[in-house]
Amino acid sequence: MRETKRFSLENLSKYRNVLMGLQIILIIFFHYTEDCKIYEAHYSGIIYLFYKYIRSSGVDIFLLLSGIGLYFSWKKNPDKRTFYKKRYTRILIPYIIVAVPAWIWLDLIVLRKSLWVYVKDLSFLSFFLDEIRWFWFILMIGICYWAFPYLFYVVETAADKLTEKLRVLLICLASVFLLVLLQLYHNDLYSSISIAVSRIPAFVSGVLLGKAVYEKRNIAITNVAALLVFAIFLAWPLQFSAKRILVVYSDALLNFVLSLFFVVLLKVISESRNFWAAGIHNFITSVLGWFGKYTLELYLIHVMVRKIMNSAGFYTYQLKMEAVLIIVSIALAIVLGRISNYIQKRVMRLCDRRIGRNLA
Numbered sequence: 001m002r003e004t005k006r007f008s009l010e011n012l013s014k015y016r017n018v019l020m021g022l023q024i025i026l027i028i029f030f031h032y033t034e035d036c037k038i039y040e041a042h043y044s045g046i047i048y049l050f051y052k053y054i055r056s057s058g059v060d061i062f063l064l065l066s067g068i069g070l071y072f073s074w075k076k077n078p079d080k081r082t083f084y085k086k087r088y089t090r091i092l093i094p095y096i097i098v099a100v101p102a103w104i105w106l107d108l109i110v111l112r113k114s115l116w117v118y119v120k121d122l123s124f125l126s127f128f129l130d131e132i133r134w135f136w137f138i139l140m141i142g143i144c145y146w147a148f149p150y151l152f153y154v155v156e157t158a159a160d161k162l163t164e165k166l167r168v169l170l171i172c173l174a175s176v177f178l179l180v181l182l183q184l185y186h187n188d189l190y191s192s193i194s195i196a197v198s199r200i201p202a203f204v205s206g207v208l209l210g211k212a213v214y215e216k217r218n219i220a221i222t223n224v225a226a227l228l229v230f231a232i233f234l235a236w237p238l239q240f241s242a243k244r245i246l247v248v249y250s251d252a253l254l255n256f257v258l259s260l261f262f263v264v265l266l267k268v269i270s271e272s273r274n275f276w277a278a279g280i281h282n283f284i285t286s287v288l289g290w291f292g293k294y295t296l297e298l299y300l301i302h303v304m305v306r307k308i309m310n311s312a313g314f315y316t317y318q319l320k321m322e323a324v325l326i327i328v329s330i331a332l333a334i335v336l337g338r339i340s341n342y343i344q345k346r347v348m349r350l351c352d353r354r355i356g357r358n359l360a
Contacts, residue, residue: 021291060252067206
């Protein structure tokens with residue numbers, strides 16, 4: 001009897017940075033397809049298919065991969081204070097550097113709003129009250145960081161694999177149920193926060209997947225293929241991608257399965273003894289790995305520059321303007337990354353010194 005080929009989930013850890021780089025590229029491309037739809041330009045072919053079936057699912061996969069990374073980090077050092085200090089300085093420093101001047105430009109200069117509006121926007125209060133979503137992902141990942149130690153406990157204390165899956169499924173269903181209730185009874189709040197709450201299952205699943213990756217569990221390639229067929233069936237014949245609440249989950253599942261196949265392909269190429277195959281593997285992983293190092297910075301800079309350009313009449317549905325947007329985003333992301341890393345190291349040292357004095 002022929003043995004079924006199996007894929008080690010450990011490869012998701014090995015290629016995690018590569019996948020994160022791929023997802024930030026998909027998010028950038030999604031913003032381009034969104035501009036094409038808004039301005040009714042080039043909205044056909046691959047752009048139409050991408051917007052209809054992939055959309056912003058790069059955010060979901062990014063959250064899932066973050067869950068995997070956080071699981072490994074917590075296993076190495078399960079100290080809540082250190083965890084929060086490291087994670088929040090990592091996201092808040094670049095956010096402050098970018099968002100403070102960005103909101104000044106938009107609220108106080110362009111729109112001539114009050115200082116209170118500026119404070120609401122900068123602090124994310126307007127995300128809940130006024131459906132203002134600029135930089136919303138920073139708030140989402142911040143909430144995920146806060147919740148992670150508790151999610152880790154839920155997964156880690158499960159008696160067996162079935163129990164851990166049922167616990168995660170229960171949390172995911174609860175978040176979906178919350179969305180349904182909000183849409184039925186408080187549609188304004190639903191419109192404001194659904195973009196974030198609908199992503200909770202992706203992060204929770206990432207924590208569970210992190211445990212599976214850490215334990216080096218395997219999955220049959222045939223199961224991955226079956227999952228792909230299922231994802232396509234949901235997105236196409238059943239049209240889950242057209243349902244308002246289910247669209248996020250349909251797109252995320254399809255993106256995740258395609259990402260799994262991408263990792264399988266990279267693994268096959270890496271094991272090839274062909275010289276050209278090795279070169280292709282190294283090139284792909286190097287390029288995507290580089291983007292993976294700057295995902296947060298690229299996100300912040302990209303959404304900021306995109307809004308500025310479109311507000312100024314340099315519409316990014318035009319290919320030449322999109323090229324300018326990408327080049328500027330990459331260049332400024334590198335600068336932002338270096339400045340943020342420098343400040344973060346100084347802040348971490350300062351915190352360590354204060355902790356040392358308190359202990360003394």
